[in-house]
Amino acid sequence: MEFSIDHLGIAVKSLAAAKSIYEKLGLSVSPEETVEQEKVRLVMVPVGESRLELLEATSDDSTIAKFIAKRGEGLHHVCLRVPDLAVAVAKLKQDGVRLVSEEIKTGAGGYKYVFVHPQSAGGVLLELVESQH
Amino acid sequence: MEFSIDHLGIAVKSLAAAKSIYEKLGLSVSPEETVEQEKVRLVMVPVGESRLELLEATSDDSTIAKFIAKRGEGLHHVCLRVPDLAVAVAKLKQDGVRLVSEEIKTGAGGYKYVFVHPQSAGGVLLELVESQH
Structure with missing residues (x-):
């Protein structure tokens, strides 16, 4: 299986309540x-081959805090595994x-990723990572 | 594997553009x-064990049209398979x-489902279906 959903990022006000x-x-x-560095606290919920990432801001200027201020709690991004990034x-x-x-960026754990703008993906912030990850 | 992501429902203005x-x-x-009956036109994108459902409204009074009018294009719901609904x-x-x-409802194809209110799920409209489906 080359393509799969790696994780869904969900912006929440309270990890305790959301989990x-x-x-x-x-x-x-x-x-x-x-x-x-991302100013977030998170928990992971493995679901089959995917994970839900619940994300709570640790600072008012974090991306997640700004997202919640603008849109409210909810789905923040979808991450797909692709065969060759x-x-x-x-x-x-x-x-x-x-x-x-x-350009392709390298995350904390050494994995490579890129984000597609929501404008090009039906309003969804779409992260792509490589299947091997 | 008992739990998995069945599908993500994504509300879009144009199927052609989003797919x-x-x-x-x-x-x-x-x-x-x-x-x-849902006043939508859709395409499915299988991704591993899950699917992306791109949903375009066929009428201004459909749930999807109202969602887009209020929130813009983007993720509409997450559907999880659970072992026993x-x-x-x-x-x-x-x-x-x-x-x-x-109560548990029965969909067009005979499958059973229920929706958890976003208030109880970190801002996510969460659909639950049974794994056997």
Whole structure:
């Protein structure tokens, strides 16, 4: 399987409140973890081959706090695993798809990612990572 | 695997525009299909064990048209497969989780579903279906 949903990022006001529904359904919820550079505290909820990432802002100027101020709580982004990220990005650029940043970035864990602008993806902030990750 | 993401419902203004990014990535997109009672036209994009459902309104009074008028294009709902829907719903009710309707409904294809109110799920409209479906 080459394509899959890696995770859904969900912006929430309170991790404690938001994770409760998943615990009630019988899903496992990871311990809370803080990512300083993103100014978020998060928990992961594995669901089949995917994960739900519940994201709570740790500062008013974090991306998640700004998102909630503007749109309210809810789905923030969708992350898909693709077979070859470099090939995918080259193809998208060639076809005039709008990316959030022009180059592939490397995350904290060493994984590579790129964001497609919601304008080019039906209003969805779409993150792409490589399947091997 | 008992839990998984069944599908993500994405409200879009134009199926033709929204499906293009997934075709460019090399994913297969189903033919367009109209669901009269829901007043939507849709395509399915299988992604691993899940699907993306792109939903375009066929009428201004459809749920999808109202959603877009209020929030713009984007993610409309997340559907999870759970091992036993009746057990899950009984548990959620007992715990005071807010459901959109009090009882389990049966969809066009005979599948059973329930919606959890976004207020009880971190701003996400959460649909639950049974894994066997």
